[in-house]
Amino acid sequence: MKQSFKQTFHELRSFLLLWLTQSFSALGSAMTNFALVIWLFERTGSALTTALLTVCSYAPYVMMSIFAGAISDRWNKKTILLVCDTLAAICTVVVLYLLRTEQLEAWHLYALNALNGLMNTVQSPAADVSITLLTPEKHYQKTSGLRSFSNSLVTILTPIFATALVTLVGVEAVIAFDLFTFGAAFLSLLFLIRIPKAAVAQEQREGMLRAARAGLSWLGKNPGILWLMLFLAAINLIASIYNAALPALVLSRPYGGETVLGTLNASTGIATLLGSLIVTVLPAPKSRVKTICNTLLISMSTENFLLSLGRSPWVWYAGSILGWLMIPLMNANLDVVMRSRIPAAVQGRVYSVRNSLQFFTIPLGYLLGGALVDHVFEPLMAQTDSQLLLRLFGTGKGSGAAFLFMVIGFAGVAVCLIFRRIRHIRELEATAPSEA
Numbered sequence: 001m002k003q004s005f006k007q008t009f010h011e012l013r014s015f016l017l018l019w020l021t022q023s024f025s026a027l028g029s030a031m032t033n034f035a036l037v038i039w040l041f042e043r044t045g046s047a048l049t050t051a052l053l054t055v056c057s058y059a060p061y062v063m064m065s066i067f068a069g070a071i072s073d074r075w076n077k078k079t080i081l082l083v084c085d086t087l088a089a090i091c092t093v094v095v096l097y098l099l100r101t102e103q104l105e106a107w108h109l110y111a112l113n114a115l116n117g118l119m120n121t122v123q124s125p126a127a128d129v130s131i132t133l134l135t136p137e138k139h140y141q142k143t144s145g146l147r148s149f150s151n152s153l154v155t156i157l158t159p160i161f162a163t164a165l166v167t168l169v170g171v172e173a174v175i176a177f178d179l180f181t182f183g184a185a186f187l188s189l190l191f192l193i194r195i196p197k198a199a200v201a202q203e204q205r206e207g208m209l210r211a212a213r214a215g216l217s218w219l220g221k222n223p224g225i226l227w228l229m230l231f232l233a234a235i236n237l238i239a240s241i242y243n244a245a246l247p248a249l250v251l252s253r254p255y256g257g258e259t260v261l262g263t264l265n266a267s268t269g270i271a272t273l274l275g276s277l278i279v280t281v282l283p284a285p286k287s288r289v290k291t292i293c294n295t296l297l298i299s300m301s302t303e304n305f306l307l308s309l310g311r312s313p314w315v316w317y318a319g320s321i322l323g324w325l326m327i328p329l330m331n332a333n334l335d336v337v338m339r340s341r342i343p344a345a346v347q348g349r350v351y352s353v354r355n356s357l358q359f360f361t362i363p364l365g366y367l368l369g370g371a372l373v374d375h376v377f378e379p380l381m382a383q384t385d386s387q388l389l390l391r392l393f394g395t396g397k398g399s400g401a402a403f404l405f406m407v408i409g410f411a412g413v414a415v416c417l418i419f420r421r422i423r424h425i426r427e428l429e430a431t432a433p434s435e436a
Contacts, residue, residue, distance in 0.1 A: 015134040015143055018193050021185040022127075023150035025085070028181030030154055031162040032092060035174040038166060040106060056110045058363060060117040065124070065355035077130045078195045082186065084123035088116050089182045096175045125351040132339050132347060133196045140339050144332035145279030152276050152328070156269035215349030218342070224428030225341055225350075228292075231419040232334075232358045235296060238412045240365020241372070242304065245401045245408075248373045249307060250316070252398030260313045267320040275328035288333040289429045293420040295326040295333075300412025308405035309392065337428070369404070377404045 037053060091112045098104035135143050165173045219226040250256040250264060285291045303323025310316050342350045378400030381393060393402040419425060 011136055012134075012139055012143065014193050014195075015131065015139075016146075017188060018130070018134065019143070019146060019150065021188040023154065025181045025185035026150070027154045027157060027161075028178035029088070030158040031165070031174050032095075032178040034158050034162040035166050035171045036095070036109060038163075039171050040109065053109055053113055055363070056113040057117040057120075060114055061121045061124075062356060062360050062363065064118065064121045065352045065359075075126075076197075077126045077133070078189065078193070080126040081123060081130065081189060084119040084126075085182060085186055085189075087119050089179060089186075091116055092175060092178055092182070096172060096179075099171060099175070121355075124355065125347070125349075128351050129344060129347045130195050132344050134193075135339075137340060140336040142280055144335040145276050145328060147335075148279065148328040148331050149273060149276035152269050152273035156266060156273065214346060215351075215353035218346055218350055219353060222341070223424040225338070226357075227419070227422050227424045228289075228334075228337070228428065229354050229358045231415070231422075231425065233361045234415045234419070235300075235412070236359060237361035237365045237368075238300070238408050238415065240362045241369035241404070241408050244366045244369025245373050245404050246307075248378075249398050249401035249405065252396075252401065253394075254396075255311065255313060256398070260316070263313070264316055264320055267317045268324045271321040271324035272328055275325045279328045279332045282329070284336075285333065287429055288337050289425060290420075291333045292330050292337070293416060293425075295330040297413065297416040297420075298326050299323045299330075300409065300416055304405045304409030304412060308402045308409060311394070341428070372404055373401050377401065377407075 033053070040053065095104065095109070095112060098108055131143065131147075162174055165177065219229075246264075247261060250261040299322075303319040306315050306319030306322070310319065338351075338354075339347075378397065381389065381395075381399040381403055384390065389403065390399075392406070393399040
């Protein structure tokens with residue numbers, strides 16, 4: 001047992017060092033983003049103004065991801081990570097300077113967030129490929145569980161630490177901590193971590209546009225992976241409608257409020273944290289594809305309905321735990337399928353296409369969710385005289401959001417049942433990985 005642990009640690013040493021330092025840096029960045037949202041909202045009182053911070057960060061990621069893989073596959077992965085981290089740190093220094101000189105405006109944050117979003121677009125596929133290059137295939141599930149664990153921990157700790165520092169010291173202290181975490185991650189990557197080079201595909205020596213099309217071309221020859229991405233895109237659409245409607249439900253109900261919303265978000269983080277710990281010790285399932293489909297079906301068929309019909313925060317908390325506990329298991333198996341099926345030489349380009357195909361539905365879902373709550377379901381519940389609807393979803397503000405959660409619950413179940421029957425997805429595990 002001891003010898004096995006030492007061997008595993010030796011095989012994962014570089015991954016663990018990269019994972020720990022980058023997770024530490026991610027905590028600092030998330031705290032800065034959280035603190036700046038508070039800072040901006042306190043000065044403007046506008047939810048739209050603060051929401052645009054996320055839009056500016058996400059828009060470059062969705063629009064440019066399909067081209068970023070060409071850069072990731074052609075350039076040195078370590079150099080990409082170092083350059084992108086450095087530019088992000090420079091943006092943070094600019095924010096700190098403008099804040100201390102009392103010159104910081106909303107448009108400064110929008111511009112800097114857009115630049116950070118662009119850097120993340122290039123960095124994300126390079127980081128994914130780096131993890132593949134640093135991790136033996138037999139440890140893919142374990143490392144995926146560790147990454148999910150750190151993401152969950154960051155989600156839980158960010159509002160706690162950021163709020164404490166903002167209250168006790170100020171936003172500048174949060175930004176200073178962010179820069180400290182950047183320094184630790186940067187120096188560790190620069191001096192202590194060696195990222196192996198991936199095999200060089202012929203497409204990498206061709207023009208940028210042709211290289212960018214290589215990801216689409218690979219997916220065309222591997223329809224199982226393509227359909228899996230489209231499945232996740234549909235799930236992301238429903239999940240984004242959920243995220244847009246959640247505040248309207250929780251903040252509007254008499255048994256809800258800001259504290260309940262915060263506790264609900266904490267329940268989500270705790271559930272994913274527990275799920276991540278479970279993933280790290282579970283053996284590999286007999287069918288990873290079935291596990292992906294089944295865990296998403298469980299998630300979609302529990303939380304949405306409990307949020308819709310629940311008349312107590314405790315029912316919502318239970319729904320949050322049931323809905324998110326299995327997500328790390330889904331992510332771990334999805335990660336293994338992707339890394340083991342897509343050759344490392346083209347992973348950057350394929351992952352970039354994935355980022356565009358799989359995530360473009362997220363901003364659409366946010367817009368659709370907000371519009372459905374404000375202009376369809378809330379007016380419908382305000383005017384209805386249907387006793388069935390009133391008994392199911394209650395009366396007053398928030399009842400329309402509850403109705404919408406019921407709808408997306410059925411939509412989520414339908415998406416899972418439909419996509420799990422697609423032949424290319426069912427046959428994915430039985431086929432051999434395609435060469436680059």
